[in-house]
Amino acid sequence: MAEKLGIYIHIPFCRSKCDYCDFYSLAGQEGRMDDYQKALLAHMKETAPLTRGWQVDTVYFGGGTPSFYGEKRLRELLRFIAKRFDLAKDAEITVECNPDSVDQKMLQVLRRAGFNRLSLGVQSACDCELQSLHRPHSYQQAVEAVKAARAAKFQNLSLDLIYGLPGQTMEGWQNTLEQVLTLKPEHLSCYGLKVEEGTPLDYRVSRGEVLPDDDAQADMYLWTVERLAREGFRQYEISNFARPGCQSRHNLRYWMGRPYIGFGPGAHSDFGGRRYSFVRDLETYISGVLGGGVVIDSSDLIPARERGSEYLMLRLRTTRGIEEWEYRREFFLNFDPIEQKLEEYERQGWAERHDRRWNLTPKGFLVSNQLISDLLVIQEEATLEKTLPRLKQGMPPKEP
Structure with missing residues (x-):
């Protein structure tokens, strides 16, 4: 019986950069998408022979904003994975999307291509909170994106939310969660806002902007756990809650220490007893893969x-x-x-x-x-x- 493997594809392109984000992502680089696609395909072709004897049972397209990358490129990548790797028939295949970069037609294309799990970055039901983070969408766009996902026959929908936002009160967070519950997702990821060094939010806080303190965040978190339990969501990780059978199989792979291979700048892998990562630079990654240069940033054999x-x-x-x-x-x-x-x-x-x-x-x-x-x-x-x-x-x- 083949051992199981996960694949992560990093899509580093965004329409705009959110103030809290420290993931490797870039705005205004749409002109590099085609060359990046060539690099990803070449990198996967080179890596695939190393995975003989392994069956891929989870694939995760993260970012950045994969939906901003376009359905044509995403479909081509998934088709390539199915051709070059041993992709399980029941594999969980997730794509991250922002509400402003999807519509029903696009989601139907992705669903027919084999994507079966959608992770939608909602973050808040309050437009003023979304604007304070420089999110590129409104809450109504999130509602419309959920409707489009259901019309496209996605039956496994995850929504991302953040609590502890600038100016947010307990009442405001409770209102967000209650509104989101009416959308009936199968999975919720609820993250406490963390101020990452070097981000615009870090600069804002250093200039005196006040966020909910640790005690306020703790109260929001404990209320969330209790409220979601009453709604039938089981907490299975610090920030993740799912209806029965709808846990993220790919993310559980990370937390259970199971092997996975990543592709793209900043992507990490844990495979063959070794943990390694790729350079966090789009141009270095593209030129390294296509020109035979060095793209490994770090590599360690794990005792x-x-x-x-x-x-x-x-x-x-x-x-x-x-x-x-x-x-x-x-x-x-x-x-x-x-x-x-x-x-x-x-x-x-x-x-x-x-x-x-x-x-x-x-x-x-x-x-x-x-x-x-x-x-x-x-x-x-x-x-x-x-x-x-x-x-x-x-x-x-x-x-x-």
Whole structure:
């Protein structure tokens, strides 16, 4: 039976750049789309032979704004993947879209081409909030985009929302979520606004613009978890909620530490025991792929010890969490000190246990960075305790 693999295609083009965004994306570069398409196709052709014996069961077109790239190019890329890779018949194939760059005709073309999951960047139901972020659409355009998606027979629709926006109150966030729920999506991603260094929003905040503070964001988050649970959405990751059977299979791949290959500037991969990324520069990527230059930005062989750290770091973002014997079997590490710390978290209401499996609670998710950091320190200390006796005997450290 073939092992499963995910493919990520980065489309770095946008109509305009949002104030909070630090993803690698570019506005005003439409003239480079055709050459970029050639580079993507050439890169995938070169890579495909390396994936023999693997079956692709998720494909994700992210950005940037893939819908701004145009249905013709997207359809050509997916057709190429189906031809060059072993694409599963039931593969989840996602495309990210903005409401201003889709219509029913375009979505029908994509659906017929094989795209079966749509991720729509709505962000807010309040036009003044959208304008404050320099989003290129109104909420009514988002409503029309959802209608177009349903008319095009998309049955797996995910909507992205952001809370903690400039000037947003709890009442404003609640109004956004209630309006979005009337659109009946299968999946919701609800992200707390984060001010990324070097973005226009960072500059605005440095000049005195006030955002909802951490406590206000925490209240919005906890209300969201409770409200969506009542609506039938199951939280399966810190920021992601789905109706039964509608979790993002591709994004779960990242959180479960499963292999994937990325294409495009800034794209990351985890394949063949190695993690690598490509340069975050459109021109360098295009010229490197088409001209035989260097496009790798970083590449590391990941030892088992680091995989053990990733297991804690990524799995504890999910409600599935971690399991004692899974940890011992995969990484040959002692779970006892980890469990002692988790029991401490349990007393604080930050973690819960179901048989041998542990996961963080919504309150734990709010402070997950610190909780996971503490667990990683404990893991490192346990590893050192295991290694020191060998070093004292003049023996090399044993890779866990």
